[in-house]
Amino acid sequence: MAQTITTTKVGPNYKWVVLSNTTLGILMATINTNIVLISLPSIFHGININPLDPSKTNYLLWMLLGYMVVTATLLVTLGRISDMFGRVRMYNLGFAIFTLGSILLFFTPGTGDTAAISMILFRVVQAVGASFLFANSTAIITDAFPAHQRGLALGINQVAGIVGNVLGLILGGILAAINWRYVFLVSVPFGLFGTFWAYWKLRETALVNRHQKIxxxxxxxxxxxxxxxxxxxxxxxxxxxxxxxxxxxxxxxxxxxxxxxxxxxxxxxxxxxxDPMFRLTLFKIRAFSIGNLSNFLSSLSRGGLQFMLIIWLQGIWLPLHGYNFEDTPLWAGIYMLPMMVGMIIVAPFSGWLSDRIGAKTLATLGLFLQVAGFLLLTFLPANFDYTVFALLLALMGVAQGLFSVPNTAALMNSVPANQRGAASGMNSTATNAASVISMAVFFSIVTLGLAASLPTTLTNGLTGVGLPLEIATKIGHLPPIAALFGAFLGYNPMSTLVQPAALQQLSQANQNVLLGKTFFPNLISDPFMVGLHAAFYISAGLCLIAAIASFFRGKHSPALAQEPAADEAVYILEDEAVLTGEA
Structure with missing residues (x-):
């Protein structure tokens, strides 16, 4: 096959344009993950749906998890397609699709089931756009930066994702209090600006093979x-x-x-x-295979645990400390900030340091620190001292910052340049799929822990405030997941479990006790902690396996530092031997 070489001219500051634009894209996508979580009560109230109604819980489940499920399933495919048709082109398309999804969500028609189904579908549109952004941002950064600066660049990019998670919680709490539609409108100006900026400034600097078949x-x-x-x-x-x-x-x-x-x-x-969508032969590269395995196990250990920590705060700790249930989603996000701060401080530094000493030491140390963090969390009582809790959260944030950026940089540095889109997609798929699996597993573990003892505990507690045994027994045997979802959404779980007719049978004093801030937390704390401790031990075990694997990832390769940056020498090649990495 004849070889065609086209030179793409970019200026010396192009890599910083890439970093700033991709950082905006990741920031926007991550804001929209958490902004919905904290806004769900206002959203469901706005469309006149009770998300804890047994016939409506599917809507709640898919508003929570649908975005993650779609991104997890699309990332590898879109990464491979981007390698074939251009990463910048597909990334730009993702910005536009995400913005369209945000506009559709803002204009969600009707109420009730129609509105709920429409919103889930429009979230899928958003997720498709986010998948293009996630699948290509890391690869585009890797293309633009020389090997000795990639860790720093990827660290800054990941900080944007961390900040996005925090901003999502805060913006969601503020905007939902005004109007639930503003939760989706806030993304539109950023999306329009980012789309225009990406089409105007970003250039294709990667190896592109338009002759492969899908x-x-x-x-x-x-x-x-x-x-x-x-x-x-x-x-x-x-x-x-x-x-x-x-x-x-x-x-x-x-x-x-x-x-x-x-x-x-x-x-x-x-x-x-x-022409496979993903070349499984890449797993013969030790840094790539171990990087993916470590990332998958680490994500599996922490994806669902973050939700469990939030439920711990919202369902037990915050009410015991005087916070109203409806205020707990926002305050839970605020009290989780030490973890975010730890990651924000460490991630760019660990990226910069990994450019010089390699990923092995930093990533392995980060995973061992995560093991220590999970084990130390098991020593906390349900009503803990927040100073100790905050220090452990900060330790977990530092540990994740030490691991994530060096691991990603080493993984991306290890693959041929024309395979970076697929490699980035696989790495992101490992993260998102593991997070969904983790949520399912840890929700189940905690739910089973509650189911073992909560019926008796709840029945005794309800009879203690005057409910007849028959009604108390019936309520005590309701699915415990309803109580967890209620606490997560900022509802007083007792107001969702006990029907108004049953409440009327109690004196006003007993109603006040039942619906008070401490009744439910005191009932649920012991059964909840049994399941939560089991989840902590499992997470520690997963991180330990990941740390051992990371230790055997191999040494830093100085040869990578010789790879030119995008502004030094950039060619688009259409030669099959070169594109498949066989030249």
């Missing part, structure tokens, strides 16, 4: 397999019959089995097709 069979099996698997895991959180979780449901078990089977078929397909 691996349709591989794409379909991967997408369907992963989304069916994540569907099954997601519905495993919901009760099934008299069981507190859905792990005995034929639908859940069938979905998990079918999803895993399709993913196995996907691997077989990828080993046989000439």
């Amino acid at each position: 691996d349709w069979l591989g794409n379909v099996t991967f997408f369907v397999g992963l989304i069916v698997l994540l569907f099954g895991l997601t519905y495993g959180i919901e009760p099934y019959g008299d069981a507190p979780t859905g792990w005995g449901s034929p639908f859940v078990l069938g979905a998990v089995f079918l999803g895993l089977l399709l993913l196995i078929i996907f691997v077989i397909i990828e080993l046989r097709v000439p």
Whole structure:
């Protein structure tokens, strides 16, 4: 095949343009993850839906997890397509699609089921746009920066994601109090500006191969397999019959089995097709395979745990310290800030240092510190001293900052330049898929822990304030997930579990006790901590395995420092031997 070389001229400051634009994109995408979490009560109230109604909990579940499920299933496919048709082009498209999704959400029509379904679909549109941003931002940064500056650049980019999580909580609390539609409107000006800026300033500086064919069979099996698997895991959180979780449901078990089977078929397909959507031979690169494994295990350990920590704050600690339930979502975000601050301080520094000494020491140390953090959390009582809690959160943030940036930089440095889109997509898929799996697993662990003792504890507590035994027993055997969701959304769980007719049978004094700030936290604290401690131990074990794997990732390669930056020598090559890394 004839070789065509086209030189792309970019200025010496181009890499900083790339970093600033991709940072804006990640900031916008991460803001919209948490801004919805904290705004859900106002959103559901605005469309006249009770999310804790058993017939409506699917809406709650998919508003919470749908965004993550879609991004997890699309990232590898979009990363591979971006390698074929241009990362900047696909990234720009993602900015535009995300902005369109935000506009559609702002104008969500109607109320009730129609509005809820429309919002879930529009969130899917947002998720598609975010998938383009997530799949390409890391690869575009890697293309633009020389190897000796990539860690610093990726660290700054990841800080934007951390800041976005914090801003999402704060903006969500402020805007939802004014009008729930403003929660989605806030993204529109940033999206319009970012889209225009990206189309105007960003240039294609990567190796592009327009002669490869799209691996349709591989794409379909991967997408369907992963989304069916994540569907099954997601519905495993919901009760099934008299069981507190859905792990005995034929639908859940069938979905998990079918999803895993399709993913196995996907691997077989990828080993046989000439132009696979993801070259599994990249796993022969030790830094790439260990980087992905460590990232997956680390994400598995912490994805669901962050939700558990928030429920711990909202359902137990904050009410015991005098906060109204409706105020707990915002304050939980504020009290989680030490973890964010630890990551913000350490991430750029660890990226800069990894450019000089490599990823092995920093990433492995970060994972061992996460192990220590999870184990130390098991020593805290339900009503803890916040100073100790804040120090442990800061330790967890520092640990994640030490691990994440060096691990990502080493992973991206290890692959051929023409495979960076797929590599970035796989790394992001590992993060997002592990987070969904983690939420399903840890919600289930805590729910099962509650189900073992909460019925007796709750029944005794309700009879103690005067409810008849028959009514108290019925309430005590309601699915505990309803209480967890209620606390997470900022509702007083007792007001959602006890019907108004039952409340009327109590004296005003007993009603005040039942609906007070301390009744539910005192009842749930012991059963909740049993499940939470089990989740901490599992997370510590996962991080320990990741740390051992990270230790064997290999040494820093000085040869990487010789790779030119985008503003030093950039060529778009259309030669198959070069593009497949075989030249």
